[in-house]
Amino acid sequence: MTALLQVRGLKKRFGGIEAVSNVTFDVNAGECVVLAGDNGAGKSTVIKMISGVHAPTEGNVQFDGSLLTGRSPEAVRSAGIETIYQDLALADNLDPGLNLYLGRERTRRVCGLPFLDRPEMRRNAVEVLRNLGIVIPDPSAPVRELSGGQRQAIAIARAVHWQARLVIMDEPTAALGVPEQREVMALIDRLKSKGVGIILISHNLPDIFAAADRIIVLARGVVAGERRPAETSDEEIVRMMMGATL
Amino acid sequence: MNPALTTPKTGASFLKSLLNAWSWLFLILILGFFELYAQSETGGTFIFRAYNVQAIAVAASQILLLALGLTLVIVAGHIDLSIGFTTGLAAVVMALVIRGLGVDGGWLALLLAVLVGLGAASLVGLVNGWLVAYLNVPSFIGTLGTYGIARGMALIVAGGATVSVRSDELRAFGNGDILGFPVPVVIAALLAIACHYLLTHTRFGVHTYALGANRASVERAGVDVKRHLILLFVISAVTAGIGGLIYTGRFSAGAANAGEPILLYAVAAVFIGGASLTGGQGTVTGTVIGAFIIAVIQFGLVFCGLPPYWQFVAVGLVIIVAVLVDQSKGRLTGGRP
Numbered sequence: 343m344t345a346l347l348q349v350r351g352l353k354k355r356f357g358g359i360e361a362v363s364n365v366t367f368d369v370n371a372g373e374c375v376v377l378a379g380d381n382g383a384g385k386s387t388v389i390k391m392i393s394g395v396h397a398p399t400e401g402n403v404q405f406d407g408s409l410l411t412g413r414s415p416e417a418v419r420s421a422g423i424e425t426i427y428q429d430l431a432l433a434d435n436l437d438p439g440l441n442l443y444l445g446r447e448r449t450r451r452v453c454g455l456p457f458l459d460r461p462e463m464r465r466n467a468v469e470v471l472r473n474l475g476i477v478i479p480d481p482s483a484p485v486r487e488l489s490g491g492q493r494q495a496i497a498i499a500r501a502v503h504w505q506a507r508l509v510i511m512d513e514p515t516a517a518l519g520v521p522e523q524r525e526v527m528a529l530i531d532r533l534k535s536k537g538v539g540i541i542l543i544s545h546n547l548p549d550i551f552a553a554a555d556r557i558i559v560l561a562r563g564v565v566a567g568e569r570r571p572a573e574t575s576d577e578e579i580v581r582m583m584m585g586a587t588l
Numbered sequence: 589m590n591p592a593l594t595t596p597k598t599g600a601s602f603l604k605s606l607l608n609a610w611s612w613l614f615l616i617l618i619l620g621f622f623e624l625y626a627q628s629e630t631g632g633t634f635i636f637r638a639y640n641v642q643a644i645a646v647a648a649s650q651i652l653l654l655a656l657g658l659t660l661v662i663v664a665g666h667i668d669l670s671i672g673f674t675t676g677l678a679a680v681v682m683a684l685v686i687r688g689l690g691v692d693g694g695w696l697a698l699l700l701a702v703l704v705g706l707g708a709a710s711l712v713g714l715v716n717g718w719l720v721a722y723l724n725v726p727s728f729i730g731t732l733g734t735y736g737i738a739r740g741m742a743l744i745v746a747g748g749a750t751v752s753v754r755s756d757e758l759r760a761f762g763n764g765d766i767l768g769f770p771v772p773v774v775i776a777a778l779l780a781i782a783c784h785y786l787l788t789h790t791r792f793g794v795h796t797y798a799l800g801a802n803r804a805s806v807e808r809a810g811v812d813v814k815r816h817l818i819l820l821f822v823i824s825a826v827t828a829g830i831g832g833l834i835y836t837g838r839f840s841a842g843a844a845n846a847g848e849p850i851l852l853y854a855v856a857a858v859f860i861g862g863a864s865l866t867g868g869q870g871t872v873t874g875t876v877i878g879a880f881i882i883a884v885i886q887f888g889l890v891f892c893g894l895p896p897y898w899q900f901v902a903v904g905l906v907i908i909v910a911v912l913v914d915q916s917k918g919r920l921t922g923g924r925p
């Protein structure tokens with residue numbers, strides 16, 4: 343079986359600095375791969391080469407058998423890869439429904455004029471969120487009134503609703519309290535059970551071991567090692583993140 | 589449910605809806621005040637006289653023609669200071685076209701003048717949008733620049749003077765009635781409905797609110813933000829330009845400073861109506877209420893026999909109250925705006 347995503351020999355040079363080199367890994371459908379590594383290890387650079395933000399200096403990315411390298415971020419999204427950045431990119435003053443549909447809003451015609459179909463978008467948002475196990479107390483309230491975990495859920499719901507088959511999350515729990523971190527971990531489990539592939543960026547050990555099917559450790563721009571959670575330990579991952587390549 | 593937990597919350601939300609409706613309440617309050625004054629001092633009435641209502645509605649319409657497009661720009665998190673002189677430019681250009689086509693130009697000359705006047709106005713809007721969207725000039729600075737340019741151009745093409753014209757069609761356009769309502773009021777009402785529809789019922793409106801809250805949200809959603817910004821500034825310039833056309837119609841003359849005294853009132857109407865300088869909030873209905881508050885104060889103070897200069901003081905106070913209300917709303921939602 344070929345993997346959903348195949349990353350082969352990625353290299354990125356910024357001016358004279360080689361930020362990332364020779365990064366190779368696979369992600370299968372329904373699998374969560376954690377990219378672990380210290381600050382500056384090159385994690386964000388790797389996912390930006392996947393999502394189309396950066397063009398790799400060398401190497402390529404294949405998704406579902408077709409070449410992604412060189413495509414724009416919009417083209418990568420419509421191919422089925424959704425990237426959720428740390429800032430979530432939500433419009434705080436809009437309700438969950440409008441955030442879910444932002445850029446692809448539903449309208450219906452009244453006397454020939456298009457009107458936003460707010461109730462329909464709201465209903466669908468509630469439904470998608472319920473499938474992810476999230477209940478929003480007041481679906482007509484702007485999302486700034488929601489908790490950090492619920493806001494994260496809306497960003498994830500947006501990816502799911504638009505049929506993403508691979509979701510990339512850059513440190514989703516960094517700004518959350520402990521209960522909300524658990525909510526996000528539960529969300530990742532549900533995404534996996536729907537067959538969605540996940541790349542999770544993290545340097546938080548409990549998160550890494552809770553979510554990962556495989557752990558890929560980056561140190562100073564190169565892959566320091568790849569482990570399954572069952573066959574490694576906190577100490578080993580930390581040692582690898584610190585650059586003791588094994 | 590634990591009542592001890594829910595009571596303070598409903599108290600706060602009651603306060604919040606009170607604050608949201610404060611501009612309505614304030615409008616009713618000042619109308620009531622002037623009515624009481626009229627009853628006790630003159631034995632007459634303030635609100636229930638057609639002349640007063642019409643004068644207030646016309647004054648509010650003038651403010652609205654600048655404030656409606658501006659509302660969209662402010663919701664998107666920007667500002668348009670150039671509108672005061674875009675109004676003047678459109679007024680002067682319109683007058684010059686009618687004058688150039690001669691006394692017997694008729695309705696065709698008027699139509700042509702309207703089109704050229706609006707063309708001149710949209711040119712200012714295009715420049716504003718281009719500065720903000722493509723050159724990343726902060727809109728406060730960029731539109732301050734085009735404010736100067738539009739003002740200079742209007743004075744140059746007018747030769748520094750007021751351009752008076754003689755045209756029956758023009759006079760009918762500025763002073764006529766439609767079903768008993770003055771033309772400026774009808775035009776402002778139609779534009780208000782159009783802007784309300786645009787902002788609350790269309791995808792364009794959603795993108796405008798999202799842009800004001802978080803530019804990245806619309807950008808990552810694949811919306812062409814540059815094009816959106818240009819459209820917003822063109823809409824703002826065109827509504828202000830329509831204000832200029834109506835000025836020329838009412839006075840049978842175009843003046844470069846036609847919009848100057850109204851600019852600050854227009855900005856004030858938008859903020860009194862619930863918009864915020866940081867963007868992401870504000871409504872057309874709010875702006876309409878804001879414009880009426882200012883128009884009632886303007887007319888009412890003169891009605892009470894006070895020197896007209898007091899209106900500046902009164903409107904200034906209302907602006908400060910509006911900002912304080914906006915801030916306390918923010919505090920009620922946990923510090924977030």
Ligand SMILES: Nc1ncnc2c1ncn2[C@@H]1O[C@H](COP(=O)(O)OP(=O)(O)O)[C@@H](O)[C@H]1O
Binds near residue numbers: 381
């Ligand atoms: N746009 C850029 N221009 C120049 N250097 C960059 C750029 N982006 C990242 N880098 C450098 O590449 C290295 C890896 O950065 P990054 O991928 O952000 O690491 P991480 O996400 O693991 O913290 C760092 O040394 C960083 O300074």
Ligand SMILES: [Mg+2]
Binds near residue numbers: 385386
């Ligand atoms: Mg990073």
